[in-house]
Amino acid sequence: MLIYTHENPVVVANIQNLLAMAGIEVILKNEFASGGVGELAAVDAWPELWLVNDSQLSKAKTLIADAKRQGQREDWFCPTCKEQNGAAFEICWQCETPFPT
Ligand SMILES: [Zn+2]
Incomplete structure (x- = not known):
């Protein structure tokens, strides 16, 4: 299943x-x-x-x-393009903006 x-x-x-x-x-x-x-x-x-x-x-x-x-962190939203990124991503998968620190 x-x-x-x-x-x-x-x-x-x-x-x-x-x-x-x-x-x-x-x-x-x-x-x-x-x-x-x-x-x-x-x-x-x-x-x-x-x-x-x-x-x-x-x-x-x-x-x-x-x-x-x-999980190290929750899913995060890109500050540049507003795309939702999985917690494993260090940069936005869509526009490559780094994870905001
Ligand atoms: Zn982005």
């Missing part, structure tokens, strides 16, 4: 790594659907993480919730 999706592939990859390290098998779908930096992302093609073994659902959800709580 689908357990996680986010418009930012970096965020999805982080969650995937986290789950993999905990022994939870997931499948990544739509990995390349969002395009690269500077391209418009298709809203209906966010990368998705699908759980292989449904018996691991509660463990996976707990890990994802922990990861969200412990």
Whole structure:
């Protein structure tokens, strides 16, 4: 079943790594659907993480919730172009403005 999706592939990859390290098998779908930096992302093609073994659902959800709580920072909005950027981004993915400090 689908357990996680986010418009930012970096965020999805982080969650995937986290789950993999905990022994939870997931499948990544739509990995390349969002395009690269500077391209418009298709809203209906966010990368998705699908759980292989449904018996691991509660463990996976707990890990994802922990990861969200412990993220270095929240998603941030670019002061220049107002684009929303994932917490993993150091610069705006759209206009390359650095994260405001
Ligand atoms: Zn920007």
